[in-house]
Amino acid sequence: xSVLAVGTVAFDRIxxxxxxxxxxxxxxxxYITMASRFMCDDVRLVAVAGHDFPEEYIEDMRIRGIDxxxxxxxxxxxxxxxxxxxxxxxxxxDTLYTDLNALxxxxxxxxxxxxxxxxxxxxxxxxxxxxxxxxQVPNPSIVICDTMNYWIEHTxxxxxxxxxxxxxxxxxxxxxxxxxxxxxxxxAARIIQEMGPKxxxxxxxxxxxxxxxxxxxxxxxxxxxxxxxxxTGAGDAFMGGFAGYLSGCNHINLDALKNALVxxxxxxxxxxxxxxxxxxxxxxxxxxxxxxxxxxxLTAIPEAVHQQS
Amino acid sequence: xSVLAVGTVAFDRIxxxxxxxxxxxxxxxxYITMASRFMCDDVRLVAVAGHDFPEEYIEDMRIRGIDxxxxxxxxxxxxxxxxxxxxxxxxxxDTLYTDLNALxxxxxxxxxxxxxxxxxxxxxxxxxxxxxxxxQVPNPSIVICDTMNYWIEHTxxxxxxxxxxxxxxxxxxxxxxxxxxxxxxxxAARIIQEMGPKxxxxxxxxxxxxxxxxxxxxxxxxxxxxxxxxxTGAGDAFMGGFAGYLSGCNHINLDALKNALVxxxxxxxxxxxxxxxxxxxxxxxxxxxxxxxxxxxLTAIPEAVHQQS
Numbered sequence: 001x002s003v004l005a006v007g008t009v010a011f012d013r014i015x016x017x018x019x020x021x022x023x024x025x026x027x028x029x030x031y032i033t034m035a036s037r038f039m040c041d042d043v044r045l046v047a048v049a050g051h052d053f054p055e056e057y058i059e060d061m062r063i064r065g066i067d068x069x070x071x072x073x074x075x076x077x078x079x080x081x082x083x084x085x086x087x088x089x090x091x092x093x094d095t096l097y098t099d100l101n102a103l104x105x106x107x108x109x110x111x112x113x114x115x116x117x118x119x120x121x122x123x124x125x126x127x128x129x130x131x132x133x134x135x136q137v138p139n140p141s142i143v144i145c146d147t148m149n150y151w152i153e154h155t156x157x158x159x160x161x162x163x164x165x166x167x168x169x170x171x172x173x174x175x176x177x178x179x180x181x182x183x184x185x186x187x188a189a190r191i192i193q194e195m196g197p198k199x200x201x202x203x204x205x206x207x208x209x210x211x212x213x214x215x216x217x218x219x220x221x222x223x224x225x226x227x228x229x230x231x232t233g234a235g236d237a238f239m240g241g242f243a244g245y246l247s248g249c250n251h252i253n254l255d256a257l258k259n260a261l262v263x264x265x266x267x268x269x270x271x272x273x274x275x276x277x278x279x280x281x282x283x284x285x286x287x288x289x290x291x292x293x294x295x296x297x298l299t300a301i302p303e304a305v306h307q308q309s
Numbered sequence: 310x311s312v313l314a315v316g317t318v319a320f321d322r323i324x325x326x327x328x329x330x331x332x333x334x335x336x337x338x339x340y341i342t343m344a345s346r347f348m349c350d351d352v353r354l355v356a357v358a359g360h361d362f363p364e365e366y367i368e369d370m371r372i373r374g375i376d377x378x379x380x381x382x383x384x385x386x387x388x389x390x391x392x393x394x395x396x397x398x399x400x401x402x403d404t405l406y407t408d409l410n411a412l413x414x415x416x417x418x419x420x421x422x423x424x425x426x427x428x429x430x431x432x433x434x435x436x437x438x439x440x441x442x443x444x445q446v447p448n449p450s451i452v453i454c455d456t457m458n459y460w461i462e463h464t465x466x467x468x469x470x471x472x473x474x475x476x477x478x479x480x481x482x483x484x485x486x487x488x489x490x491x492x493x494x495x496x497a498a499r500i501i502q503e504m505g506p507k508x509x510x511x512x513x514x515x516x517x518x519x520x521x522x523x524x525x526x527x528x529x530x531x532x533x534x535x536x537x538x539x540x541t542g543a544g545d546a547f548m549g550g551f552a553g554y555l556s557g558c559n560h561i562n563l564d565a566l567k568n569a570l571v572x573x574x575x576x577x578x579x580x581x582x583x584x585x586x587x588x589x590x591x592x593x594x595x596x597x598x599x600x601x602x603x604x605x606x607l608t609a610i611p612e613a614v615h616q617q618s
Contacts, residue, residue: 016573027444067581088492089486089492090482090492160457177398183397183398183399184534184535184536184537185515186533186534186535188536195419206494207513207516207517207587208516208530216606217533217607218607218608219533219607219608220608220610221517221528221530224495224519224526224528225493225495226493226495226496226499227493227494249614251611251614254615255611255612255614256614258610258611259611259613259614262610295610296610297525298526298527298528299527299528299529299609299610300608300609300610301529301567301568301571301604301605301608301609302564302567302568303564304568305558305560305562305564305565305568
């Protein structure tokens, strides 16, 4: 099945304790599609860039099989640019700047060939834009949606308006708490499910991710890495891996969702080992499968050991 | 095998968003032994109390099978008392007071019958006291040791002096970072292993626990609970469940340690559902086994779902 991701492409300035990058390729739509492509050969991107967006970055995506018909280049605008500085433990960051540029007037009109998309990933954007894309894809198999505290605080009505059309909400821990208005994660997921999405995925960064679906809870840890360079894009790559796995499933049932969560975590783990999207450039499906195996041994509870009487 | 726990018994004042208790039965040795007893019928306590320690609390432990020969009552002292107030998310707390009282001159002399103890749990105490207990148990099968930031900062030499005699160090995330001097958890565990303990367990509260042993990493989540009343004692109960499981194993190998981690997490999950040790009073081994089953389904990765070609 096809995967369509709407979101951003961006110039990222990244500062971590281990290095810096300036004007690196970034953006949610880029990370989602670059992660989905390992499990899907029909990955479509919807985003906007400015005239300064380099041909080299377009090629970085095109040669990896991303369909870029939905990438609009605005000739009179600059590309969305973001800068962030991570703290020593990589768990928190300060935003240095957010220059919306071309993104401020983003109003995506999907190519006709995108309207039959099956796995619809709504990257973190104004819920009004997410709703517009929803209306242009009439028959998706699953709608997966990200959001952030900014939209929860500033456009709560618009956000709650689209949630009944969303099958799976992917949020981080603080977003789940803020959206639900409750601190307890299990209660928060139940409250969000009542808002519409029957599937709730809560990303906890280095502490892994939780899936709430069909009265079941499933948990996958983050892969324990000794060398983490840059967490930028890990959440979007997670969503891309999650979506990519589902694109290969005939039925999106609980087992498919659990495996999708593990694949998302595996791809996120490769992302953070390098700066920006570099960790996703030369990755192979064999690399991913090996890490899936490592996830299995990381969490598999052995049979109870023989006990003395 | 026998379990011996040295630590505290205490009067706890506990304030959480869901209620309060004053002068509740508390203390690390109490929680460790009360958790161990489900998997071990020879559980020994070493601690000190004052003349105000109620006979009722002694009975609460005695009727649950805890051997209290090692509980010293100082007739001229008051019992150690601690007060804490938890924040709304239960992840952080302020200490209201710490009155050492009888604990300030604690110098445990073990009963002769305790010297053959096999599973030795050194609860969070001055490492000098931990060392004294170590010297009184000549042939343990495993030494499991807790500590805290206070000892890492104030008595680093004394702490590092005992670590070569410790088989398994059980610490929380911030303690692991502070002791190792590194933010990355995988690196931190490796550095701690080089200090002595070949087994490192890192407790992450609501995010579960990690085991580092024999170049292997194993992870167990915290059980997702909708109704958490009070986290007090969860870490000590975890250590007690961990030790209790090992007491029933003929060989303490990797599978035994993994199962011990799951049992520790299961018992910790019951502890937080009630105030103080109340969640451990009427628990049964059947309750624990049911929760172990729930842990298995929480983390078991299903076989890969059939993929379209």
